Amino acid sequence: MTEFAQGLATALQPANLAALLGGSVLGVFAGAVPGLSSTVGLALVLPVTFALEPTPALLMMISIYMAAEYGGSITAIAIGVPGSSPALATTFDGYAMTRRGEAGRAFGISLFASMSGGIVGTLLLVAALGPLSRAAIAFGPPEYFALGVFGLAIVANLVGTDPLKGIVSALLGLLAFIVGLDVLTGAPRLTLGTTVLMDGLGLVPMLIGFFAIAEALNGVSGHRENVLGTEGIRGALPAFRDLFRLWRPILRGSAIGGIIGAIPGAGATIASIVAWNEERRVSRTPERFGTGEPAGIAAPEAANNACVGAAMIPLLALGIPGSASAAVLLGGLTVQGVAPGPLLMTEQASLVYALYAGFIVAVVFMLGVGRLGIPLWVRVVSLRPRILMPLVVGISLIGAFVLRGNLADAWFALFFGLVGFLMLRRGYPLAPAVLGLILGPMVETNYRRALALSSGSHTVFLESPISLVLIGLAVISFAAPALRSRLRLGRGGA
Amino acid sequence: MIVARAWLRCFAVSAVLILGACGPATGEAPFPNRAIEIVSWATPGGPSDLLARALADAAPDHFEGQRVTVMTRQGGAGAAGMQYLKGRAGDPHVLGVFTASGTVNMATGRIPFAPGDFTPILRIQVDPFLVAVREDSPFRTLDDLIEAARARPGEVSMSGFGAASAHFLGFQRLRAAAGDPDIRWIAYEGSGDAVVAALGGHTDAVHTNYNIVREHLRAGTMRVLAVALPLTALSDTPTYLDGGYDLTPVHWRGVVGPPGLAPEVRADLRERLLATIRTAGFEEYMARAAMEYAVMEDSDAFGAWIAEEVDTSRALLGRLGLLMNE
Numbered sequence: 001m002t003e004f005a006q007g008l009a010t011a012l013q014p015a016n017l018a019a020l021l022g023g024s025v026l027g028v029f030a031g032a033v034p035g036l037s038s039t040v041g042l043a044l045v046l047p048v049t050f051a052l053e054p055t056p057a058l059l060m061m062i063s064i065y066m067a068a069e070y071g072g073s074i075t076a077i078a079i080g081v082p083g084s085s086p087a088l089a090t091t092f093d094g095y096a097m098t099r100r101g102e103a104g105r106a107f108g109i110s111l112f113a114s115m116s117g118g119i120v121g122t123l124l125l126v127a128a129l130g131p132l133s134r135a136a137i138a139f140g141p142p143e144y145f146a147l148g149v150f151g152l153a154i155v156a157n158l159v160g161t162d163p164l165k166g167i168v169s170a171l172l173g174l175l176a177f178i179v180g181l182d183v184l185t186g187a188p189r190l191t192l193g194t195t196v197l198m199d200g201l202g203l204v205p206m207l208i209g210f211f212a213i214a215e216a217l218n219g220v221s222g223h224r225e226n227v228l229g230t231e232g233i234r235g236a237l238p239a240f241r242d243l244f245r246l247w248r249p250i251l252r253g254s255a256i257g258g259i260i261g262a263i264p265g266a267g268a269t270i271a272s273i274v275a276w277n278e279e280r281r282v283s284r285t286p287e288r289f290g291t292g293e294p295a296g297i298a299a300p301e302a303a304n305n306a307c308v309g310a311a312m313i314p315l316l317a318l319g320i321p322g323s324a325s326a327a328v329l330l331g332g333l334t335v336q337g338v339a340p341g342p343l344l345m346t347e348q349a350s351l352v353y354a355l356y357a358g359f360i361v362a363v364v365f366m367l368g369v370g371r372l373g374i375p376l377w378v379r380v381v382s383l384r385p386r387i388l389m390p391l392v393v394g395i396s397l398i399g400a401f402v403l404r405g406n407l408a409d410a411w412f413a414l415f416f417g418l419v420g421f422l423m424l425r426r427g428y429p430l431a432p433a434v435l436g437l438i439l440g441p442m443v444e445t446n447y448r449r450a451l452a453l454s455s456g457s458h459t460v461f462l463e464s465p466i467s468l469v470l471i472g473l474a475v476i477s478f479a480a481p482a483l484r485s486r487l488r489l490g491r492g493g494a
Numbered sequence: 495m496i497v498a499r500a501w502l503r504c505f506a507v508s509a510v511l512i513l514g515a516c517g518p519a520t521g522e523a524p525f526p527n528r529a530i531e532i533v534s535w536a537t538p539g540g541p542s543d544l545l546a547r548a549l550a551d552a553a554p555d556h557f558e559g560q561r562v563t564v565m566t567r568q569g570g571a572g573a574a575g576m577q578y579l580k581g582r583a584g585d586p587h588v589l590g591v592f593t594a595s596g597t598v599n600m601a602t603g604r605i606p607f608a609p610g611d612f613t614p615i616l617r618i619q620v621d622p623f624l625v626a627v628r629e630d631s632p633f634r635t636l637d638d639l640i641e642a643a644r645a646r647p648g649e650v651s652m653s654g655f656g657a658a659s660a661h662f663l664g665f666q667r668l669r670a671a672a673g674d675p676d677i678r679w680i681a682y683e684g685s686g687d688a689v690v691a692a693l694g695g696h697t698d699a700v701h702t703n704y705n706i707v708r709e710h711l712r713a714g715t716m717r718v719l720a721v722a723l724p725l726t727a728l729s730d731t732p733t734y735l736d737g738g739y740d741l742t743p744v745h746w747r748g749v750v751g752p753p754g755l756a757p758e759v760r761a762d763l764r765e766r767l768l769a770t771i772r773t774a775g776f777e778e779y780m781a782r783a784a785m786e787y788a789v790m791e792d793s794d795a796f797g798a799w800i801a802e803e804v805d806t807s808r809a810l811l812g813r814l815g816l817l818m819n820e
Contacts, residue, residue, distance in 0.1 A: 140696035184657055187657075195571065195573035195605055320687075320689060327686070406567065
């Protein structure tokens with residue numbers, strides 16, 4: 001406890017506080033701007049951290065990471081465009097609430113859930129660094145494969161009324177992921193003989209194309225439903241009672257984020273989608289999900305912020321970055337002469353405790369910056385779509401370019417925008433395609449890796465208890481909607 | 495009028511920067527007369543990106559105080575960044591960090607570039623490959639692992655970064671020297687992921703670099719069976735040569751310029767970079783990142799080294815049936 005108090009004292013020194021505050025503001029911005037993300041935010045400040053002492057450098061980076069995971073929800077709720085991929089699930093209910101005129105309430109729920117998730121993730125990090133890091137490396141190819149299959153099973157009943165259209169959309173996403181160099185052989189696939197397609201089409205261009213450009217096209221062609229007027233927006237924040245009633249979804253979301261976030265390579269996007277789906281599964285009113293259900297914002301937002309603390313588990317305990325953002329963080333740590341790994345806790349205990357305390361302070365700053373920002377977000381929502389959407393498209397395209405400094409990404413975004421627009425017009429949901437793009441590589445490469453290691457025997461997928469449970473959950477998830485409507489029909493007939 | 499012309503020039507320069515077409519007319523002012531760009535096509539935060547940033551941090555003092563910035567140009571397995579660098583022919587204000595991965599990508603035919611598309615300046619560091627196992631592994635030496643693979647073909651697995659990558663070819667060189675035992679290469683998206691696979695017991699060993707496993711070696715959670723080159727930090731560890739394998743596959747990184755740099759310009763750049771990598775700040779980076787200096791000061795020798803690496807890789811890929819364009 002005294003170590004923690006010392007850590008807190010360190011985190012509260014003026015220079016460190018300034019770093020944490022600066023990081024929070026930058027993080028919210030990086031998270032909210034489509035195309036930018038926690039990873040880009042971290043990469044952009046990496047040169048700045050060179051000039052800082054190790055502690056403020058580290059604290060600045062973790063507060064960017066934390067705040068960016070919240071920031072993504074602002075755009076998701078305001079205009080239905082995920083500011084970064086972990087906010088994808090937040091668009092389902094967040095944007096629906098905004099269209100109902102309850103933007104203020106949705107912003108409040110997201111901020112509160114993000115804060116709670118951030119704290120739970122930090123507590124997990126502090127309390128279970130050792131055991132969780134050992135559990136994380138138990139995840140081998142069969143387990144990753146099963147996790148991916150579980151994620152894909154969610155797709156069938158993700159959004160919309162027609163499961164078949166959801167599956168078609170997911171298949172399009174799977175087709176898109178194939179483009180690029182095959183991880184296991186290095187052979188180019190569907191690259192049409194060009195180098196431009198060699199690194200794949202990319203998640204960010206897809207998010208920007210589908211959600212910013214396709215929606216804008218929809219608006220221009222007069223098909224955008226529910227054009228908002230200024231008078232329709234209520235900036236009113238939710239009452240505390242309203243928030244505390246959501247403790248269950250927040251806790252469940254945080255737990256899911258905490259576990260999935262600790263597994264290297266799984267990530268916040270998968271965690272938040274799983275959290276949203278689990279919340280709907282346990283809900284007594286699952287049909288309300290996707291139409292502006294508060295729990296549908298609380299669970300995924302708690303999950304993606306819980307992932308931040310959890311992603312530090314493999315990083316600090318093993319020196320292994322669990323996410324793209326953690327990889328940039330590792331680079332920053334290396335330059336500062338901090339080497340994460342099994343000895344970090346014994347050799348640099350004071351820095352680790354300052355980091356733990358820093359996480360808590362970062363969450364507080366995120367809350368402050370977020371709270372002060374809400375009236376501003378509400379005003380953005382109130383802008384006419386005619387003005388707002390072109391602005392969003394412009395900023396997004398710049399964001400897509402900044403990510404890799406590659407103009408091709410802007411073209412990919414335009415391509416996805418066109419595809420997304422056509423899909424929207426014909427009633428195909430877009431989120432399953434995004435999941436297909438994220439989960440496809442996880443499923444395919446780990447399937448092939450597992451078989452390479454088992455000499456071609458498929459029983460490996462059933463021998464591991466973790467993979468068995470996940471595949472079981474996948475079957476339940478996949479069959480649930482059909483079973484539910486069956487049951488309902490049965491009751492109706494009786 | 496002067497103001498207008500200045501604006502016009504400003505506009506022209508930024509237009510040129512944006513288009514990446516070509517540098518402004520040389521000869522107007524002595525080099526360096528504006529900011530230096532270091533093009534980075536590597537993963538942000540990864541070893542090559544960190545080298546670019548450490549150079550950018552230490553360089554200004556040796557470039558007349560000009561700003562030195564890292565410009566990210568990712569995509570196309572490095573092709574986007576290389577294309578940019580190649581397009582700035584004759585302009586010494588643009589540099590690139592070139593690595594073993596670049597030569598392998600040239601060798602496979604994945605990217606349409608050849609060593610002659612750039613001006614070699616100097617090699618800075620080597621990052622030797624090594625074979626590591628979890629502390630409780632039955633393998634005590636490299637020979638144990640190779641013997642096991644001979645006794646049980648296809649049952650010994652080795653994780654590592656990428657397929658047809660520098661790491662993969664480093665491993666294949668070792669395997670070929672050992673008489674092609676059937677060791678299964680399990681490719682991962684990153685070096686960290688490959689280490690996790692070995693730590694979690696999913697693969698028998700990992701083929702990687704020192705900096706990735708340093709902390710696990712210090713903590714005793716992993717052991718190194720053999721390292722390609724003697725490393726000061728691993729003085730007790732046998733090298734491949736000690737094990738009877740006469741080869742030294744290394745990952746390496748250096749600096750190249752755009753094509754068409756005049757010899758005197760190249761010599762000037764080399765002197766400035768040599769001074770840069772001997773500053774205290776850069777030396778500190780080298781130590782922290784667990785990198786060893788292996789400076790090749792002779793630009794022509796460095797160029798020959800790059801060409802030789804491409805040839806060696808191409809021969810090996812051909813033997814493995816992994817060449818793309820033939």
